[in-house]
Amino acid sequence: MxxxxxxxxxxxxxxxxxxxxxxxxxxxxxxxxxxxxxxxxxxxxxxxxxxxxxxxxxxxxxxxxxxxxxxxxxxxxxxxxxxxxxxxxxxxxxxxxxxxxxxxxxxxxxxxxxxxxxxxxxxxxxxxxxxxxxxxxxxxxxxxxxxxxxxxxxxxxxxxxxxxxxxxxxxxxxxxxxxxMTCPPGLTAVAGADALTHAIEAFTAARRGADPLLAQNHVFIGKSALTDHFALLAIKLLGRSLERAYADGSDEEARADVMMGALAAGCAFGTAGTAAAHAIQYPAGALTHTAHGLGVATLLPYVMSFNSSAAARELAEVATALGLSSAGRSTGEMAQAAIQEVQRIFAAIGITTTLQALGLAADQLDWTAEQAFGIDRLIKNNPRSFDLDAMKRLVTAAYDGDVAASAL
CATH class of the missing domain: 3.40.50.1970 (Rossmann fold)
Known part of the structure; x- marks a missing residue:
């Protein structure tokens, strides 16, 4: 290999x-x-x-x-x-x-x-x-x-x-x-959720191959063995300590885990790049004037579900990094478990669950999808390819709160 x-x-x-x-x-x-x-x-x-x-x-x-x-x-x-x-x-x-x-x-x-x-x-x-x-x-x-x-x-x-x-x-x-240590719970949650989104999107990013000019022509070049190492470290640390840091800001061990997780996630996505959750957040965030970290975290479970058919193995590894047992579970079941665990963590720290709750209006969905689909540097990094109709379905599912529908 x-x-x-x-x-x-x-x-x-x-x-x-x-x-x-x-x-x-x-x-x-x-x-x-x-x-x-x-x-x-x-x-x-x-x-x-x-x-x-x-x-x-x-x-x-x-x-x-x-x-x-x-x-x-x-x-x-x-x-x-x-x-x-x-x-x-x-x-x-x-x-x-x-x-x-x-x-x-x-x-x-x-x-x-x-x-x-x-x-x-x-x-x-x-x-x-x-x-x-x-x-x-x-x-x-x-x-x-x-x-x-x-x-x-x-x-x-x-x-x-x-x-x-x-x-x-x-x-x-x-x-x-x-x-x-003095970061309030809300900021701890949004920043930490941003970091977890960075790590998961970097780890599930498309693998772009070994073109010797790839890294010379592009800043963000998809997943690789080195970025995977940092992404999995970030997922492990954030999965075990983000809730603790949110609940008790004086927990030094949890604070260290979360900061190391954010650092490792940066090491991963700084080369691998991010994908569809970030693409949708840019227009959604512009319309709702909400924090970047809150937006990408709101979108992450839907994007994970959309990508589950193309990145089941990677999502299963995310589940393991989050501390979930694989005993008796297939790769597909572990992928679904990863999505559910991310939803659970984000609910525990108060992350908004839908684009509607984020403040996006129903008549803004098509524009949001069109703008997101046009951000090529992020869309081409997504492990499952898009056409505009697929993007509209994903955005609608995220608005309606239907994670299962986003897999279609």
Whole structure:
């Protein structure tokens, strides 16, 4: 058997309790002037002040941009870059949730190459290396600390847009579970469900073959032996600890599992990519103005069911990673068990169960399906192929709450 595999990751990933204290040492190896991208809420914490004092104590000059907004509005990046240009940072540190990390990537991009963000939309549009980025997540979900993508909101477009390039991968990721301890239950749930969706979609993604130019022409290239390893690790950790972290935010072991799960899921989908759940969420999220993680998690059981005829073996492995016994069960039965277990976990942490409950209107279903079907980079990654009618049936099933119908 010939194995094909590819993976793109930061030069350095540090994970564990207290790893935030390594930030001055890591930063010192990359530069002496740091732009900090974070939000106002985090700057008001004692932990943030301690981290800034530690950087200054290591003779690193800092400029704090503390106005990062959810979903990174395009013009907010322009404002950050203009604020930082005279400072001439040598490194950019993203400190916060996924939007803070994406802001850091975008700021480093424009500070390095100029132009407008619009110039870089899509894949492989970044012409070369950017200022080194250090990603320090304070939530456990997006995986942005290790992925080659930044997602922003463009007022000229209905859907959020992405910039995808290996040059956007952070130079270093510092993942300290202690930074997630104050995340409220709702955010813990949505972020963790986002991570589980990343892992399952990466593991069940289409296998695209061994074309030697595949990874040179595409950022997201489908599942492989290496991405599978990370995806299964993520599924195992999130399956056993997401509910615990949601129920008791002070559970250090559960918090560590969930953060490691989000990190591993990012390592998987950052190369493998995601698929139909993400494709549908983009238009559904634009119409309902709901959180990305909530949307993809709402859709995941329906997409798993749709894919069950093409990815039964992979879904059976998902069931095993979630801790379910295969004794006396066929591959198909294990695949169904995986779908049911994901539904159970999401119900336990308060994830919305239908597109209707998410706020989508019945007269928006066809438009949602048409837009989702047009997102080729995600649709071609799905293990079961689509035509527009199949997408409409899937979207309708997700609206009606009929998981069984989505398999048709």
């Amino acid at each position: 010939t194995h094909f595999a590819a993976i793109r990751l930061p030069h350095e990933i540090l994970f564990g309790k207290g790893q935030r204290h390594a930030l001055p040492t890591v930063a010192s190896r990359l530069g002496r002037k740091a732009l900090i991208c974070t939000d106002r809420r985090f700057t008001e914490t004692d932990v943030f002040q301690q981290m800034m004092d530690a950087l200054r104590g290591a003779s690193i000059e800092v400029l704090v941009h503390d106005r990062v907004l959810p979903d990174v509005p395009r013009e907010s990046v322009t404002a950050c870059v203009e604020e930082a240009r005279d400072f001439q940072p040598e490194i950019v540190i993203g400190l916060g949730g996924g939007s803070c990390l994406d802001m850091a990537k975008c700021a480093a991009l424009l500070l390095s190459h100029g132009g407008r963000l619009q110039d870089y939309y899509g894949e492989f549009k970044v012409p070369g290396p950017i200022l080194p980025v250090i990603a320090v997540p304070t939530t456990a979900g997006t995986g942005s600390e290790v992925t080659p993508v930044a997602v922003i909101t463009d007022p000229d477009r209905t859907l959020k847009v992405g910039i995808s390039s290996p040059h956007l991968i952070a130079a270093a990721a510092l993942c300290d579970p202690e930074l997630t």
